[in-house]
Every structure is written in structure tokens, then in C-alpha cells.
Amino acid sequence: MNTSRLLGLLGVLLLPAAHAAPFNFDQQSYRQDVQTLASDEFEGRGPLSHGEKLTVDYLEKAYKSMGLAPGFGDSYRQSVPIAKISADQSMELKIGDMVFHNGDEFTARTEQVQPKVSLKDNDVVFVGYGINAPEYHWNDYANIDVKGKTVILLVNDPGFATQDPQVFKGNAMTYYGRWTYKYEEAARQGAKAVFIVHETAPAAYGWNVVQNSNTNAKYTLVDDNKNSSHIGVMGWVQHKVAQKIFNAAGLDYDQLKLTAAKPGFKSMALNLKANLKIDNTIELATSYNVAGLLPGTTQADEWLVMHAHWDHLGKTSHNGETRIYNGAVDNASGVAGVLQLARHFKGLKGDDAPKRSMLFSAFTAEETGLIGAQYFAEHPPVPTKQLVSFLNIDGMNVGKGVDYILRYGEGVSELESYLDKAAKAQGRRVKADPRPQNGLMFRSDHFALAKQGVPGLMFMSLGDTDPDYIAHKYHQGADDYDPNWDLGGVSQDLALISDILTQLANNDDWPKWLEASDFKKRRAQDGL
Template sequence: MYPRRNRSLHALAGVAAFAFLFSSGCSRGPSAPEAGLNSITADRLLAQTRTLAADEFEGRAPGGAGEQRTIQYLEAQLREFGLEPGNPDGTYLQKVPLVGITADPAMTLTITQRGRTERLRFGDDFVAWTKRVTDSVSAAGEIVFVGYGVTAPEFNWDDFKGADLRGKVLLFLVNDPPVENEPIFGGQAMTYYGRWTYKFEKAAQLGAAAALIIHETGPAGYPWEVVRGSWSGEQFDLITPDRNMGRAAVEGWITRAQAERLLRRAGKDLEALKRVAATREFRPVPLGLRAEITVRNTLRTVDSHNVIARITGSDPELRSQYVVYTAHWDHLGVAAEGSGDRIFNGAKDNAAGTAAVLEIARAFRQLRVPPRRSLLFLFVTAEEQGLLGSRYYAEHPLYPLPQTAAVINLDAPNVLGPTRDLVVIGMGNSTLDDVAQQIASRLGRTLKPDPEPEKGFFYRSDHFSFARFGVPAFYADEGIEFLGKPEGWGMEMRQKYTAEDYHKPSDEVKDYLDLRGLAEDSRFFFLMGYTVANDPRLPEWKPGTEFKAIREQSLRPASR
């Protein structure tokens, strides 16, 4: 038996006693957590992960046979564990209406200047699509470089300076302006202003014909192969009343190499433009180049599904409040083209996270008397398409968001063994971090902030959909101090995964996976939920966080 696990379970017993104190106000208090903690094992987590990442699940893409196998498996497991259906209609499913849009990869991006024409190749030079629900769409206009494309009044920052950009093709830099010697934006940490989603939103607001983001591996947080793999096949979006006609006609990415070539044709230098774009003095730069593109689509409507289960709380006064565990069940499906392995199994991302939430749900069912607040276990669809399943739930909640005490999210968790530390994404945002710190201290573990803040992970997973509506959210990533490994090994493996496996068919269950660390982390997350569900106090956002005012407004009594 692994020695550290004995020590960990001994320490967990102490934490359990600490957490159990919160139940003292109940006449019929919740059970102590030991039975749940002891039920979470690496072997069970590996078996769940292996099943969900199997080729038979066809990469767990929404809207196909892979989805049906996945949601049927999740339902069967939740029933077997004895959890209640989470939808008030008596089922385990919440329907999520999606539209699937597959762009014809035969498209070309044509660039003209004074009679000279150049055609860029889809996949190699650029990737583009439309989210408009239409058979085809065309965009044509002058290319305008807009820097980082940020309007941030709180920082006195405006990259657009009132320019009329209607009908233009906007060329963006990814991430936030790297401002020196001034504590604005997030410093090294990416803010929402740096996300590709924000850039496309701004293009739509400005009436642009198209928006292209210059890809750079460092600022984007992933290589070009991820862009090509993630945006080349069928893409999904929520069905909206205007059929997404309010969005820019065409959205996409262009490689840095091609962007540099275009800028040279316009007599500009990318690095020089980037330096100016990192200042408040930046103004949009017309390039004297014209871009044209036509995107032809194959459309289908899809009823995808979130899967949800519930454990009703034991306290009559608190059971109408909810602690939510989330994990996205979906991945990227099967590549339409190519040779060799075309199945995106998504073992780490996010079969392992889904397995962990399943096992945490099972662990709570081992308690004879459940915690005071109710627990929800929410497995969401279409995270890989832009957090669509969690966004749909947040916009159409089955349980009121003001009564949702907290969200604990698991996405691409630790599959490489036990760690001394746990990395908290967005550390310091809420009092949930204080709960986590108390648990970590008693376990002899440490909490660390994100070592890659520039990648904007806080805005890239499903807890963000809840945070936008004010719900306190906790998202922890794998630690980087692995027991028995040399210093730096954890960061090396992070970078290796991003470069070689992230959003690629190679993200599979491999021989070297060690889920003892995931078992320890899952027990940690179990105790997080157990503690919050029994604490008479609700979690809160800390002063200065962008979500605090939203939460406070949602908790105010409605005016008469």
C-alpha cells in the first residue's frame, strides 16, 4: 500500500472532524464524512475514465451516437448510486437546443491590393467559420488592424477611438495589452478582455463584416494545431431568436506567419504594431488591403443534453439552497478527415473530470444523513464549443441561481499522481478559497495560484458561466509539485500535454496515468462541498472581484 495514502486518510479524518462541526446546529445532524471519503479510490476513478474515454464513445461529441452512449452511461451510473433525478420534471436530463454548423473547408480567404490577389488556404493559413444560422455567408471589406481590440473604461482604455468600423475586416491580437509599469488588466493573468470570445463580441458590436485573430502560441495558450482541430469541424451554438444574425458574418483565426506577410504587404511590421498596441495612444490602422471570403454551411439542429442529479439536503431551512458540482462530459468527437487515429477520446479533458464528479456523487450517497444543503451534480454538454451547456443552464436554471450557494468545477484534472499542492484558478476571488485553505492546511497540502495566468483558464471552463451570474465558483487545477518527481517535472508535463495531447486524438488513457492524485484531489473536492453544504454562512465574492456586485444584486429582495 502506498505510504502517503495512509497519511492522507489519517489527515482526512482530522479534516472530517473539522467539517463535521458545521452540522452541530441541526437537531438531526448530517453524517460525518468518513464513509464518503473512504469510498473514493484511484481504481474506481480509472475504471470510470477508461469507460468514458473508450473508442466506443466516439469522442463524446454532442448530437450523435457518442452523446447518446455518454448520457445513457451517466444516467445508469447515477441511478445505480441512488441519486435522485435532478430535473424537477423527474428526469436526469435538461434539453439543450443547439444548432450544428459545418463549414465547407474548400473556402479560401482572398486578399487583394492594387490588383494583386493572394489566396490563403483553410487550415494551413487560416481557420474561419460563421455562427450565423444560414446556408452561406460572404464578407468583404478593408482590413483594419485594431490591436488588442479592448474597450475598458475602468482603465481609461479604448483601442477604437470612435473609428467607424462597420463593414470592415478587423485584425485582432490575442490576449490583453501587456502594459508595462502600470497595474491594469490582470498583469500576467489574462482577463476576459483577452479572450477570443470578447474579440468576436466587440466585432459584432462595431458592425464589422469579419473578425480575424492573429494566433501566437504563447498569448493564446495553445499551438496552431489546437486552433485547426477545434474550429475545423462541426461547431455548435445555442439556438437564438435572431439565428445569430447579430454576430459578425465571419469569425476566425490567422497564423502569425500569414499575418506578418499581410502586414509587410501593407508596409507594416507586426512587432512594431504590437508595441504601439500596448499603449493607450493606439488607434486602428487601415492596411490598404481588402479581404473577401464566402463560407458555405451544412446545418442541423440538435437537442443535446445536460445530465443532472440531486441529493436533497437534510436541513428543512437550508435544503432549498444548492452546492453544485460541474464537469463537462463532451469532447471533440471524430475528425472528419485524416489518416490514423481520428477519435478525440479526451481522457484527461474531460473523461477524468466527469469520472471524479461521478465518484464524488457516489461518495455523498455513502452518508446515512446527507449534508444540510442540497447537492447537485451537473454534467454539461458543449463546453468545447464555448461553454454552451453551462451557459444554457445558467440562463435557464433548474434551481434559482440566487439560491445556488457555490459551484465546484472539475475540468482536465490531475492524472499523473499525488501532489503536495493544488493550483487554484482565480485564487483570492472568493471565500471558497478560505474554505479550501483550511482543508489544505489540515491535510498538509498547499494552495498555489495559477502558474500560467496568461492563458486565462478562469474564463475557459464551466464555472465561469455561473460566475457571470454572480454564483461563487471554485476551480482548481492539478498541482505542480509531484511527490517522488524532480523539481520542475510538473510544469514540464503540463507543457508536454498542451503541446502534444490537448485537443488531439492522443489524449487517451495511457499506461503511465496514475490516478492516486485524482483520488486525493477528489476527496479534497468532496470535503469542499461537504463543508460549504453544512456551513450556515453562504460563500461570498471578495471585494474588488468583477462578480461581487452581480451577486449582491441577485440576493437583494425584489422591490415592490
């Protein structure tokens, strides 16, 4: 344990213990919330759908019935202006003399608010991992001009490829490994299109997840220039497709990717042309974040946020078959957990009532890039310097209880000390993220707030307590409510979260970032 983390832990342990009214898990109401939110009637809770209307109405009614105040001034809803962009799925990708089929071999979409986006005889280049990271002395764009070109690049980062802890963070993914970063950096470099090569191990999910997530309607915030600065084509290609492309260029893809993970790699032109046409149907509309506020008794201008995203993938139609992605675990289970916590804290009276204000929130469009969270982070109901911490549930352990709680990240913020203490009080151990290569720290709503300097904790059990989940349920039609769920894991985790919230709601602590990062710099700008 590093010195700063040890000091953070000692500081928390020396704080006066807040009186904790026991958390009582109401299994019946929890089941009802999950079953309703994950029902076919709610159509997979897709943003801008009939399912969104049902979901937002359900949550607002729940907050009102508890007696929570509106979270956004005089409203429980925060309007999030977004574009729904639906691409014609009959598109084909042509590279050289080869033709690839949408869905099975590649996916492509855009966030540019344009009815048509196309590549016409566009130069194709390979830029390794597509990373420009001065602190790691790494720049895949150093020796090549990609302006107006099609970029092919690798998923994850060189640390995962080498498993060398001296390269980036070794097995643990950095933000440079996330697909969101890769699109953003390619756009900064002036590229017109990006195709990320999918491989299951470094991506941390199978091709079916890429296919299900990118072949239906997608959502984006819209800037004043209709997102013209965003990458024109956001694509993925199958591993076998990449092999064919590189073979056509006279190169060995699998050998070249090994070279790309070593310092000194030089990006290269493939001397091939790309052609693609994306026809879009665009709907400009308003989606909603939803939140209820429990004002604090004596420190009302200091806020805690307890959160879970409400959206999932909605429903799709393919070859005459309609499929609903109900997202029972991801993330109806988390939303129902937040409602349980809201009922608990709203029921506390007198000296037990929290001193700090508590916002219980559910944001839109997490699944398509943390859109609702990004909008909230950029338009918070109070300045971010008044947000103490952001706790986030993204999928609960709906099975039996376990003797551990997962920690995502290590030595990142002092909130880890709160997690340590709450787990110890339950007789549980804190278990490090068993799959740090998956980059889960960067894949949920708390990350949008972290970029604004607000420290957070994520609670997620996907693929750990249920090893079958990622392979057969994650972002698939099988993520349905099951009346046979044990819910022992939900009960113990909500009690643990309640303990942490109780401590934070009743002390004067402002948990700090431990690791040098842009998050820490941003928090310092707020004087914290």
C-alpha cells in the same frame, strides 16, 4: 493578503467544523468510468453524435444506480437546443492579392445560422487588441468605424504584452484577453468579420489547438434571430500570415503590435480588401446536460453544484483519415471524479447526510464555448439565488500525488478560504496559478455561472503536473486513457474537494465575491 480576503478566511476558520466522513477513493470504478467514456466506442463524446447518446445514457444510468433524484424536475436531462454548423473546409481567404489556405494558415467559422456567409471586397482594419474597457481607460475602437468591415486584432491583452502590473492585470489575463470577448465586442461594434492573430505565448496554446478546435463541426445556442447579431466570421490567422498582410499594407506587424500595447494607440485601415465564402451545413438539434440530485436533509432549497463537462472534440475525417479525440484527461477524468463524489455523498446516512442539496452535473458543449453551462446558467433548475457555490473539475492529475493544489485567481471569492483550509488539512500548500496569462479562469463552465453571480472554484491540472500534456495531448488524438496512470493525484484531489463540499453542505455560509466585478454586482441583485 488583502483585508477582505483575510476577513473571509477568518470567517471560515471560525465556522463550526462539519463532521467529515472519510472519502474512500474507489480506483477500480474510477478507471472503469474513464476507460469507458474515453473509449473509441464513445467517438470522442462530440455533441449531437452517437458518442453523445452513449455518454448521456451512461451518466443517467450511473445517477439512477446511485439512487440520486433527477436533477431537472422529473428528468436527469436538460434539453439544450443548439445548432451544429459544419463549414466546407475547402474555403480560401483572399486578402489583397494573397491567397491563404484553410487549416494551415487560417481558420474561419460562424455562429450565424445561415447556409452561406461571405466577405466580398470587404475593408480590412487593424484594431490592436480589440478591447473596449472603460475601467482600464482603454478603447481600441474609439477612433475608427468598423461597421461591416473585417477586423484583425491581437490575442490576449496589453498587460501580458507589457508585463506591467499597472497595465490591465499585468501578466494575468483578464477577460478582455479571451477570444470569446473579442468576437463579442467586435459584433457590438458592428464588424462583419474578426481574425485573431495567433501567437503561441499570448494564446497559451499552439496553432494545432486552433486548427483542431475550429476545422470541424461547431455548436452554438440559437436565438430568435438565428444569431444574426453574432459576428459573421469568427477567424484566426497564423502569425506569419499576419506579417504578410501587414507587409502588403506597407506596415511592420511585429513593430505595430508593440505600439498597440501602449495607451494612445490608434486603430487604422490597412487599405486591403478581404474575400471569403463559408458554405455551411446546418443541423438544428437537441443536446443534453445531465444531472442527478441529492436532496438536503434540512436546507433542501439551498443547492451546491459539483460539475465536470462531459463533451470533447468528437471525431474528424481528413484526407481519408479518421481521428478520434477521446479526451481522457479533458474531461473523462473530471466526469469520473464527479461520479466518485456523488457515490460518496449518496452513501452518507443519518447525521452525516448533507443538510444542503447537492447537484452532480455534466454539461454539453463546453469545448465550443461553454454552451451547455450558459444554457444551464440562464435556465437553472432553481433560481441562481439558491445556488450556494459551483465547483468544477476540468482535467485531473492522473499521475502521482503532489504537495500542492492549484488556485485559479486570487482575492476573487471567499471560496479561496475553503481551498486554503482543505489543503492545510492534507498537509498541502496552495499554489497560485503558474500561468495566469492563460486566462484559465474564463475557459471552463464555472465562468458561465459566475456571470450569473454564483461563485465557484475550478480544479484543473492540465499542463502543470504533466508538462508534456499541453504540447502533445491537449485537444489532440493522444489524450487517451492509460492503464499505467498512478491516480495518486486524483485520490488526494477528490478527498480535498470532498472536504470542501462537506463544509459547504453542512453550514449556513454563502461565500461572497471579494473582488469588485460584474459577478459581485449580479450576486447583489439576488440579495446575497
